[in-house]
Amino acid sequence: MQYLRALLLTLLLCWLQLAAAAPARAPLLADFNHKAWGAEEDVPMDVMKFAQTADGWLWIATSNGLWRFDGARFERVSSVYGHPLKSELLMGINTTADGALIVGYLMDGISVFRPASVQSFTDRDGLPSSMLYHIEPAANGAMWVATRGGAAYLPPGGTRFQALGADAGLPALPHQTYQVLLARDGAQWIATADGVFFRRAGARRFQPAWPRAKLWGLAEAPDGTLWGADQARHYYRIATTAPADPAARPQPAFDGRGICFDRRGNMWVAHDDALERKLSLDGHDASQFLTVQNGLSGTIPGAMFEDREGNLWVGTSTGVDRIRAHRFRTAFPGHAFEQPQLLPAPDGSVWLGGVDIDLSRLDAPAKVQTVAPLRFDAAAWDSAGGLWFANKQGLHRRAADGTVSSQPLPYALRDRAAQAIQPLPDGAVWISYFSGDLYKVAGGQWIRNGGLAGLPDAMTTVFATGADQAIWVGHANGTVTLLSPDGVRILQTLGKPQGLNVGTVYAIYRHGADMWIGGEQGLFVYRQGRFSRLTGQHGERFRSIADIALLANGDLWLNGSDGVYHIAATELAGWLAGRRAEVDFERFGFQDGIRGRPIGFFPSLAQGPDGTLWIATANGVTYVDPARLARNPLPPPVLVRGVDADGRHYPLTPGHGAALALPAGSREMAVAFTALSLSIPERVRFRYRLLGLTDQWQEVKGRREAFYTNLAPGDYRFEVSAANEDGVWATHPATLDIRVAPTFMQTPWFYALLCAAVAACAYGIYLARIRLVTRQLKERFVGRMAERARIARALHDTLLQSAQALILSFQSSARTHAPGTPERERIERTLDLAEKLLAEGRDQIMDLRATAAPDEVVMALKQFGKEHTDNGKRAFSAHVSGKPVRLRPGICEEVYAIGREALYNAARHAEARNIWLELRYRSRHLTLTVRDDGRGIDADVLRDGQRDGHWGLVGMRERAAAIGAQLTITSTPGKGTTVAMVIAARNAYLSD
Numbered sequence: 001m002q003y004l005r006a007l008l009l010t011l012l013l014c015w016l017q018l019a020a021a022a023p024a025r026a027p028l029l030a031d032f033n034h035k036a037w038g039a040e041e042d043v044p045m046d047v048m049k050f051a052q053t054a055d056g057w058l059w060i061a062t063s064n065g066l067w068r069f070d071g072a073r074f075e076r077v078s079s080v081y082g083h084p085l086k087s088e089l090l091m092g093i094n095t096t097a098d099g100a101l102i103v104g105y106l107m108d109g110i111s112v113f114r115p116a117s118v119q120s121f122t123d124r125d126g127l128p129s130s131m132l133y134h135i136e137p138a139a140n141g142a143m144w145v146a147t148r149g150g151a152a153y154l155p156p157g158g159t160r161f162q163a164l165g166a167d168a169g170l171p172a173l174p175h176q177t178y179q180v181l182l183a184r185d186g187a188q189w190i191a192t193a194d195g196v197f198f199r200r201a202g203a204r205r206f207q208p209a210w211p212r213a214k215l216w217g218l219a220e221a222p223d224g225t226l227w228g229a230d231q232a233r234h235y236y237r238i239a240t241t242a243p244a245d246p247a248a249r250p251q252p253a254f255d256g257r258g259i260c261f262d263r264r265g266n267m268w269v270a271h272d273d274a275l276e277r278k279l280s281l282d283g284h285d286a287s288q289f290l291t292v293q294n295g296l297s298g299t300i301p302g303a304m305f306e307d308r309e310g311n312l313w314v315g316t317s318t319g320v321d322r323i324r325a326h327r328f329r330t331a332f333p334g335h336a337f338e339q340p341q342l343l344p345a346p347d348g349s350v351w352l353g354g355v356d357i358d359l360s361r362l363d364a365p366a367k368v369q370t371v372a373p374l375r376f377d378a379a380a381w382d383s384a385g386g387l388w389f390a391n392k393q394g395l396h397r398r399a400a401d402g403t404v405s406s407q408p409l410p411y412a413l414r415d416r417a418a419q420a421i422q423p424l425p426d427g428a429v430w431i432s433y434f435s436g437d438l439y440k441v442a443g444g445q446w447i448r449n450g451g452l453a454g455l456p457d458a459m460t461t462v463f464a465t466g467a468d469q470a471i472w473v474g475h476a477n478g479t480v481t482l483l484s485p486d487g488v489r490i491l492q493t494l495g496k497p498q499g500l501n502v503g504t505v506y507a508i509y510r511h512g513a514d515m516w517i518g519g520e521q522g523l524f525v526y527r528q529g530r531f532s533r534l535t536g537q538h539g540e541r542f543r544s545i546a547d548i549a550l551l552a553n554g555d556l557w558l559n560g561s562d563g564v565y566h567i568a569a570t571e572l573a574g575w576l577a578g579r580r581a582e583v584d585f586e587r588f589g590f591q592d593g594i595r596g597r598p599i600g601f602f603p604s605l606a607q608g609p610d611g612t613l614w615i616a617t618a619n620g621v622t623y624v625d626p627a628r629l630a631r632n633p634l635p636p637p638v639l640v641r642g643v644d645a646d647g648r649h650y651p652l653t654p655g656h657g658a659a660l661a662l663p664a665g666s667r668e669m670a671v672a673f674t675a676l677s678l679s680i681p682e683r684v685r686f687r688y689r690l691l692g693l694t695d696q697w698q699e700v701k702g703r704r705e706a707f708y709t710n711l712a713p714g715d716y717r718f719e720v721s722a723a724n725e726d727g728v729w730a731t732h733p734a735t736l737d738i739r740v741a742p743t744f745m746q747t748p749w750f751y752a753l754l755c756a757a758v759a760a761c762a763y764g765i766y767l768a769r770i771r772l773v774t775r776q777l778k779e780r781f782v783g784r785m786a787e788r789a790r791i792a793r794a795l796h797d798t799l800l801q802s803a804q805a806l807i808l809s810f811q812s813s814a815r816t817h818a819p820g821t822p823e824r825e826r827i828e829r830t831l832d833l834a835e836k837l838l839a840e841g842r843d844q845i846m847d848l849r850a851t852a853a854p855d856e857v858v859m860a861l862k863q864f865g866k867e868h869t870d871n872g873k874r875a876f877s878a879h880v881s882g883k884p885v886r887l888r889p890g891i892c893e894e895v896y897a898i899g900r901e902a903l904y905n906a907a908r909h910a911e912a913r914n915i916w917l918e919l920r921y922r923s924r925h926l927t928l929t930v931r932d933d934g935r936g937i938d939a940d941v942l943r944d945g946q947r948d949g950h951w952g953l954v955g956m957r958e959r960a961a962a963i964g965a966q967l968t969i970t971s972t973p974g975k976g977t978t979v980a981m982v983i984a985a986r987n988a989y990l991s992d
Contacts (some may be wrong), residue, residue, distance in 0.1 A: 030333035044948025050305030054099020056676025071681030073597020080923035104132035126161030134339035169205035383421035390418035420462030432460035464508035474505030498529035509548035518545025546598035547605035563589035636677035659737035675722030713742030882921030902930035910934025
């Protein structure tokens with residue numbers, strides 16, 4: 001029985017030893033960022049190969065077609081650069097030295113795609129078989145292929161493959177060839193069904209390698225070791241010579257379905273259900289595994305590829321995975337701490353502790369040592385190098401020599417968590433609690449509020465020491481109290497009146513004479529009696545800053561709820577000097593390896609003596625060397641993918657060249673663009689503009705499309721640029737010329753016609769208005785003329801008729817006296833005055849009636865002629881030819897005056913028997929003629945133009961000249977006189 005018990009105990013111990021010796025599957029994600037795209041998304045599955053072209057596209061060959069990826073979206077394609085694929089049954093892809101994409105088909109050979117051309121090869125071009133297994137481009141532009149029928153080689157610039165068979169030292173054609181590998185030392189390795197063969201640089205023939213077995217999945221390690229796997233998925237080291245012992249059998253080093261070495265030297269091994277990062281071959285270092293259970297996109301990981309940015313891509317049966325090394329490393333992988341606190345010591349060292357962490361010293365990432373099994377809620381160093389710490393058991397001090405002294409807690413503080421501690425030079429200490437209690441502990445006495453009146457009732461969250469040794473006390477109500485160095489007086493309370501609008505105070509940090517305050521609402525610096533808020537570009541407020549660190553080089557680091565911020569020294573100096581209102585910054589978080597967010601109030605940021613920056617969060621501790629922070633130096637290639645305009649899509653291909661012509665009337669447009677940065681595409685920043693619409697750049701983050709509405713016809717140029725996660729901008733923006741054709745209604749001809757139509761309408765309205773006004777004026781004028789005619793008739797029928805009767809009566813009386821008698825002469829002088837009075841009366845009546853009607857001047861002259869010939873022996877006749885036309889008002893008076901003077905002279909002085917009046921209305925002129933058959937005018941009077949003392953002829957000429965008329969007077973002694981006036985129609989007639 002004892003023997004059986006001993007045997008069982010021995011077996012148990014052996015099992016425990018074996019279990020301890022077996023490496024545990026440590027989590028891979030502690031050191032790497034992982035992103036998986038699985039079956040629930042539209043992504044490639046059963047990935048066979050990856051490749052990346054010079055333009056940045058990640059190409060993915062699958063069993064059901066070709067895909068491409070820009071960092072944001074997977075896209076299945078049936079063409080490359082606008083050239084169609086020969087088949088969607090693919091076997092592999094790769095890229096040439098100049099960045100062209102090589103596509104190998106299952107049965108259709110090879111196609112080499114470039115933006116401007118495509119070149120295809122089949123068995124007619126020298127391929128041993130059109131069934132392709134592997135493509136291996138060389139740096140010199142040559143291309144090697146492995147096919148079902150053997151290996152072949154295409155010289156640089158060649159057009160025909162050269163098959164490699166027995167004459168090259170390989171098995172005779174045809175023979176199955178699985179893979180070609182071009183080693184870094186120039187050697188060429190070929191895996192065939194008869195084993196692996198190699199040819200050193202410069203050699204002519206291949207030689208068999210060892211082990212002599214069917215191997216594939218060849219991969220070269222950073223140290224030059226070549227690995228290959230057999231059908232049982234055992235991996236072997238491949239050597240150029242066999243062991244000296246002929247009986248030696250090859251021993252597999254490890255198992256796997258595929259391996260890949262990245263540029264950092266990591267060895268990645270694919271298994272049926274996991275991806276392994278193998279840290280050692282002897283098992284001393286436990287490997288790290290990524291499985292379906294912790295996020296792998298699927299089982300059967302196969303194709304592995306490292307892109308130009310250092311990301312590892314893995315294809316599984318149901319998706320695609322990306323693995324990228326973290327910038328920030330995890331200090332304690334596999335451990336989750338509740339409240340880790342970083343404690344910078346006076347000597348520059350950094351210590352770590354908390355409620356569930358033993359006190360540790362962090363001298364360097366590789367030199368983390370546990371110092372003492374001390375746990376605490378809050379801790380702080382004093383000037384003598386002692387560490388004060390508080391927990392639920394009491395208040396303690398660990399001296400520099402490691403001894404610990406303790407003070408019991410008052411009964412009221414038992415089981416309460418301490419918040420912050422501030423040692424004083426005299427050995428006393430301030431301590432605050434989450435409950436809001438604040439005490440000063442001196443000489444074993446716990447004094448509430450230190451015996452000071454005027455301290456805020458709000459919880460004290462943090463302590464710090466200023467440059468003048470004053471104690472800065474932060475509170476949850478957003479104020480800061482300054483105490484004297486001995487803690488016995490309140491010096492000042494700072495808050496909103498001094499510009500501090502921080503919310504709950506989380507951190508107080510001294511740098512020189514400046515005091516930095518971090519809290520809920522941001523970050524402030526106190527200088528010269530005032531606070532100033534630090535603001536980042538794009539309105540960044542730096543919310544909930546839990547800790548602050550200003551490094552020796554002037555860089556500012558912040559630990560906040562939105563991540564860890566880095567502000568370069570030049571940016572900070574410019575802001576402090578008032579040269580800029582905002583600072584540029586970097587923000588790091590989960591994508592960079594920082595897990596979780598800091599817990600407010602606890603110290604969580606510190607730089608060690610070796611330069612390492614330590615960061616504590618609620619999930620653990622990470623670290624980074626700021627001087628060696630990993631960067632992505634590659635500017636992202638940028639391209640315009642396509643345009644959507646008014647419901648129609650316009651795809652673009654590289655080198656499209658000509659401007660994109662949109663249909664006439666296009667008003668809305670969306671331009672799709674992308675940047676081929678694959679590491680952290682979520683942080684890619686874009687800026688774009690549409691020249692012709694605006695010269696201003698618009699910056700966006702995340703969105704990869706620009707929208708425009710209400711576009712006018714014309715020529716535009718769209719420009720877009722991008723920056724990667726580290727702010728490295730593309731060397732050249734992508735451009736697209738766009739032409740929006742106008743509709744007829746948007747052409748200059750239409751606008752000219754529209755203007756003409758508007759002008760015509762305006763002119764028509766103007767004419768209508770003129771006609772209306774003219775009609776109204778005419779109506780008003782006709783009314784006035786009718787009134788004047790009525791007055792004229794009244795004067796004529798009353799006053800002038802009576803005056804005429806008087807004149808006739810006086811003439812009868814004058815004839816009763818002998819000529820020459822004084823009585824007759826007196827009567828004749830009176831008659832002359834009466835006739836002048838009668839003429840003036842007629843003139844006034846004529847003025848009233850002149851423009852009343854077209855024939856008014858004719859009637860007036862007829863009336864005047866009759867009145868001056870009725871009582872004599874003269875005959876008078878008047879004739880009108882043409883249709884009478886209304887005369888202009890001024891013209892009418894002058895024509896009447898000229899005709900009246902001519903009639904008067906003929907009646908009074910010509911001694912004529914007949915007097916003729918004629919008015920001729922013609923389209924081009926108006927003619928007035930007065931003739932008589934009297935004695936005529938003396939030749940001297942005609943020559944001089946007047947008779948002494950008489951001004952009738954002079955008056956007629958002046959009136960004619962005034963209206964632009966031509967007046968002629970002809971006379972023959974004894975035969976009569978003719979007075980003729982001619983005036984142009986445009987000057988005489990009144991237009992309707």
